[in-house]
Amino acid sequence: MNKVPHKVFICYASQDTAVAEAVCGALEASHIKCWIAPRDVLPGTEWAETIVDALDESQVIVLILSSYSNTSPQVIREVGRAASNGIPIIPFRIDNVSPSKAMDFFISRHHFLDALTPPIEKHLQRLTETTQQILSRKGIPGEDIEIAEAEERARREAEEKARKEAEEKARKEAEEARKAKEAEEKEKRETEARAKKEAEEKAKKEAEEARKAKEAEEKEKREAEARTKKEAEEKARKEAEEARKAKEGETKAKKEAEKAAREREKRESKEAAGVHAEAVKAKAPLLKQWWVWSGGGVVLVVIIFLLVFLLRDTAEAHYNSGAALLEEGQYEEAIAEFCKAIEMNPDYAIAYHDRGLVYCYREEYNLAVEDLNTARQLNPDIEINPSFAIACHEHGLICSSQDDYDQALADLALALELNPDIDVDNKYADVYCCHGLTHSEQGSYEQAIADFNQAIELRPYAPDFYYARGYAYYKLGDPDMATADLEKCLDLYYDPDRAKKARELLGEIAIAGLPSKPAFEDDFSSSTSDWGTYYGEDNENYYDNGKYHMRGNTSNLAHFLKNQNAGQYTDFALVIDARLVSGSYTCSYGVIFRLQDYDNLYCVLINGNSSYQVYKLLNDKWYALKTWTKSDYINGGNSTNHIMVICQDSKIKVYINGYYIDTITDSSFSKGYVGLMIEVQQASVHAAFDDIKVYRLD
Numbered sequence: 001m002n003k004v005p006h007k008v009f010i011c012y013a014s015q016d017t018a019v020a021e022a023v024c025g026a027l028e029a030s031h032i033k034c035w036i037a038p039r040d041v042l043p044g045t046e047w048a049e050t051i052v053d054a055l056d057e058s059q060v061i062v063l064i065l066s067s068y069s070n071t072s073p074q075v076i077r078e079v080g081r082a083a084s085n086g087i088p089i090i091p092f093r094i095d096n097v098s099p100s101k102a103m104d105f106f107i108s109r110h111h112f113l114d115a116l117t118p119p120i121e122k123h124l125q126r127l128t129e130t131t132q133q134i135l136s137r138k139g140i141p142g143e144d145i146e147i148a149e150a151e152e153r154a155r156r157e158a159e160e161k162a163r164k165e166a167e168e169k170a171r172k173e174a175e176e177a178r179k180a181k182e183a184e185e186k187e188k189r190e191t192e193a194r195a196k197k198e199a200e201e202k203a204k205k206e207a208e209e210a211r212k213a214k215e216a217e218e219k220e221k222r223e224a225e226a227r228t229k230k231e232a233e234e235k236a237r238k239e240a241e242e243a244r245k246a247k248e249g250e251t252k253a254k255k256e257a258e259k260a261a262r263e264r265e266k267r268e269s270k271e272a273a274g275v276h277a278e279a280v281k282a283k284a285p286l287l288k289q290w291w292v293w294s295g296g297g298v299v300l301v302v303i304i305f306l307l308v309f310l311l312r313d314t315a316e317a318h319y320n321s322g323a324a325l326l327e328e329g330q331y332e333e334a335i336a337e338f339c340k341a342i343e344m345n346p347d348y349a350i351a352y353h354d355r356g357l358v359y360c361y362r363e364e365y366n367l368a369v370e371d372l373n374t375a376r377q378l379n380p381d382i383e384i385n386p387s388f389a390i391a392c393h394e395h396g397l398i399c400s401s402q403d404d405y406d407q408a409l410a411d412l413a414l415a416l417e418l419n420p421d422i423d424v425d426n427k428y429a430d431v432y433c434c435h436g437l438t439h440s441e442q443g444s445y446e447q448a449i450a451d452f453n454q455a456i457e458l459r460p461y462a463p464d465f466y467y468a469r470g471y472a473y474y475k476l477g478d479p480d481m482a483t484a485d486l487e488k489c490l491d492l493y494y495d496p497d498r499a500k501k502a503r504e505l506l507g508e509i510a511i512a513g514l515p516s517k518p519a520f521e522d523d524f525s526s527s528t529s530d531w532g533t534y535y536g537e538d539n540e541n542y543y544d545n546g547k548y549h550m551r552g553n554t555s556n557l558a559h560f561l562k563n564q565n566a567g568q569y570t571d572f573a574l575v576i577d578a579r580l581v582s583g584s585y586t587c588s589y590g591v592i593f594r595l596q597d598y599d600n601l602y603c604v605l606i607n608g609n610s611s612y613q614v615y616k617l618l619n620d621k622w623y624a625l626k627t628w629t630k631s632d633y634i635n636g637g638n639s640t641n642h643i644m645v646i647c648q649d650s651k652i653k654v655y656i657n658g659y660y661i662d663t664i665t666d667s668s669f670s671k672g673y674v675g676l677m678i679e680v681q682q683a684s685v686h687a688a689f690d691d692i693k694v695y696r697l698d
Contacts, residue, residue, distance in 0.1 A: 006035040007135060009055055011079060012064035013072045019094055019120060020064050026124035027062075032131060034062075055081050060134050062127070063107065065093040070100050079106045086624050088134050092127055094120070109586050109609060109628060189421055204327070211320065315345035323354060331358050349378035353385070360391045369395040369411070389419035397427055405435040429458035433465055440468065445476040463492040467502050479509045487663065496632075503633065506660035510646060510653070514573055518693040520566045520674075524548040530565045531676075539678075547688040549581070550589070552680035562595050562675030569593075570671045571648045571698035576689055578606075579640040583685035585609045587678070591645060594672035602669060603677050604645050604654055610636040614652065614664050625652075625664045633659040648697060 008027055012020040024034045035054045041047060055061070061082045069075040082089055083106040091099075091112045099107060113130060115123035322337030338355035341348055356371030368391040375382055396411030408431050415422055436451030452469035459465065470485030486502045486509075522529045527543040534541045539559045540551040552559050578589055585608025595601040599620040606612045612634060614626035634656050635641050644655040650667040653660070674694055678687050 005057065006033040006040075006054070007059045008032055008034045008131060009058035009061050009078075009082070010034055010036040010064070011061055011069070011075055011082075013066060013068035013075055015068040016064045016066050016094065019066075022120055023062060023064065023092065023124065023127065026121075026128055027131060030128045030132065032128070032135070051078065052081065055087070056085060058082070058087055060131055061087055061089045062131065063089055063091045065091045065097070065099070065103075065112070066095040067097050070095075070097050070103055076100075076102050076106070079103065083107070084627065086627055090127070090130060090134070092123075109607075109611070111586075185421075315341045315348060315351075318344065319348065319351050319354075322351070326354060326358055331362055334358050347378055349375045349382055352378065353382060356391075357385050357387060360387050363394075365391045365394040366398065384418060386418045389415045389422050392418065393422060393425065396431070397425060400427070400431040400434075403434075405431055405438065409435060424458060426458055429455040429462065429465070432458070433462075433468060436472070437468060440472050440475070443475075445472040448472045449476070461492055463489040463495065463498060466492070467498060470502070471505065474505060474509060479513055482509055486660075490660075500632075500659075503659040503661070507644075507655050507658040510573075510644065510655055510660070511658070514695045515697075519569075519572075519696045520563075520692075520694040522563075522566075522692050524690060524692075530563050531561065547690045548676070549686065549688050550676060550678045552587075552678050552685045555680055555683060558677065558679045560592055560595075560598055560601070560675060560677050562592065562673040564673070566674055566694060568671055568673055569647075569694060569696060569698075571696070572674075573644060573646045573695040573697060574674055574692070575642070575644045575695075576676075576692040577640055577642055578690075579688050580608050580638050581686040581688050582638070583608075583687075584681055584683065585637065586681045587685035588613070588681075589678045589685070589687035590676075591643060592673075592675045592677045593645060593647060594669040595675060596669060596672050600669065601672065602652065602666070604643065604652075605677065605679060606634055606641055606643070606656065608637050610634040612654065612656065612661060614654065614662070616666060616668055618668055625666055626662060629662075631656070631661055633657055633661065646697070 010020050010024055020036060024036045024039075027034050035058065037051065040054065041050050055078060061079070063069070063075070063079060079089065089107055089110050091107050091110055093112050093114050093116065096116055098104075113123065113127055115127075318337045318341035322334045322341060325331075325334035325337060335355060335358050338351050338358070341351040342355070345351070352371045353375040356368045356375065359365070359368035359371060368388065372384065372388055372391070376384075392411040392415035396408040396415065399405075399411060400408040408428075412424070412428060412431075416424075432451045432455035436448040436455065439445070439448035439451060449469055449472050452465055452472065455462070455465045456469065466485040466489040470482045470489065473479075473482035473485060483506060486506050489502045490499055522531075523546065524531070524543055525546050527533065531543075531548055532541060533543065538552070538554040538557060540549070540553070541561060542549050550559060550561065572593075574591055574593055576591060578591075580587070580589060588605035588607040590603060590605035592601045592603045598617075600618055602614070602616050602625075604612065604614050607628075609630070610632070611628045611630045612626070613624070613628045616623050616625055642657050646653040646655070649670075650665050652664040652666065654662045654664070676689055678685050
């Protein structure tokens with residue numbers, strides 16, 4: 001048995017079941033097939049999928065608007081999907097409530113049918129008539145319910161699904177490739193790190209062995225020198241002792257001879273003995289004085305030599321001790337030894353370097369970088385340990401918090417020089433951005449762009465970075481790059497303040513890029529400018545007071561008007577001032593372009609509710625390229641709006657009042673005429689147009 005297609009979807013909260021069933025009964029009594037839950041939900045089917053399918057297949061939505069449905073998340077989701085698909089919605093209000101913000105977003109432009117006074121039956125007839133009228137009418141953008149639009153929507157959804165699947169597949173493949181590359185690079189880094197560590201360990205061991213060998217050699221040398229010195233001193237002492245003893249023997253012999261001589265010649269012996277004794281006494285003090293001075297001089301020279309040697313060696317000894325303690329992980333003791341070495345030798349570059357290395361390991365990055373800078377000043381050619389990379393990286397972040405962006409980036413540059421594979425903190429994106437803004441303020445836009453490039457590489461989803469770079473490109477005279485960045489800024493997320501600046505700047509770029517002279521222009525001051533004058537029952541077109549007026553007097557009709565003599569355009573910019581003079585704010589007015597004939601064209605329309613839409617008419621059937629969307633940049637009510645549409649290739653860009661609004665992509669028409677349009681929703685509409693200009697961009 002074939003399923004009978006429904007035309008109306010009844011949307012309601014469960015508390016309003018009785019009213020919903022009454023509405024369903026009244027519509028189906030008039031042969032309007034309805035879909036209502038839970039009656040039409042087949043057992044065993046997925047509830048959400050069934051609801052979505054039923055909504056997409058509906059031609060009209062009847063919303064039972066009550067205090068319950070007004071805040072029901074499920075009802076709001078159903079209404080939102082219907083609105084996004086361009087399905088007409090009839091709000092059937094049974095409670096005296098104003099739409100919630102979420103509900104109002106989707107139904108603000110729809111006329112309400114109030115059923116506030118009982119009995120409900122007297123309002124059902126009007127609802128039935130309204131539904132029949134909507135189902136039978138044709139020709140209004142956004143309310144054309146023929147099968148072609150559903151087919152087009154299905155085609156777009158299928159294309160979008162295929163695109164998303166392809167993107168997801170590509171993303172997964174890219175992610176897998178990225179992970180594989182990361183794993184390969186990680187393995188490579190680990191292998192290099194192991195090799196480097198092994199080489200460093202080997203170099204350390206060799207250096208330690210060389211140091212110990214040198215120390216042993218120096219010790220042996222010192223001991224040999226000490227032994228030689230001691231032996232020389234002992235030999236000199238023995239020789240002196242032997243000389244003394246020999247002298248004493250000689251003296252004794254002389255005394256004995258003198259005694260014998262005295263016996264023979266007492267008087268002569270006494271005189272001779274007296275002279276000899278005085279000579280001996282005079283000679284002994286002189287010998288003793290010579291020994292004291294010559295021995296003391298040797299000792300003094302030795303003491304001075306030892307002091308000079310020991311003082312020269314102490315700073316090196318403290319450094320060597322600190323290096324050994326550093327290797328053993330005894331950081332406090334190592335710092336103490338390095339401090340003593342620096343105190344004894346303030347120009348000891350390697351001691352500063354290694355003390356800074358200890359500070360690195362202790363994560364005292366300010367002190368580490370301070371010592372590193374001192375070491376580099378003392379010895380510009382000093383070999384820096386790669387472990388300083390993390391200290392420089394972290395010190396740069398500290399400097400950035402103090403707004404010292406030059407030093408921060410200098411620290412980061414050194415960190416990357418020491419370790420190109422260092423994981424750069426995401427915060428450096430802000431450092432690059434702030435540094436770039438400083439360059440931008442100084443007019444150094446190329447340097448600013450280089451900084452913004454680095455910021456975006458670190459954080460590719462930050463809209464402010466794209467805005468800043470777009471502004472720099474704009475000031476540098478590169479509108480294409482500026483436009484791409486500013487549109488990217490808007491795509492990332494909606495921030496009102498940033499969006500307003502970006503949209504305004506995009507408007508400035510677009511206007512600045514227009515040729516100096518338009519290919520066609522008309523200020524409507526002359527009634528002979530080929531727009532024509534017409535007064536009919538359905539519509540009126542005429543010149544008045546320097547403006548061109550279009551009136552629509554029949555509901556649910558759209559009126560087009562082209563200027564044959566304006567010519568056809570491929571790539572162009574269309575600029576015009578337009579105003580809603582009178583009529584419902586739901587009525588719309590705007591421009592048509594790339595018109596082939598009155599069954600094939602594009603249009604951009606705005607209304608008094610500050611909303612816009614973009615449609616195409618293809619073979620006399622309407623397709624929504626952009627459904628009604630509210631914009632803060634459109635003047636509501638009866639105020640004048642400055643509309644600019646730029647078409648290049650398949651892109652349609654909309655600007656209103658100097659602000660960029662939207663970009664639509666469609667390739668159905670590549671060339672055609674331009675013109676004006678109004679759309680009548682209720683009763684009548686009156687719009688006035690002024691100062692139209694068309695610029696060729698091809």
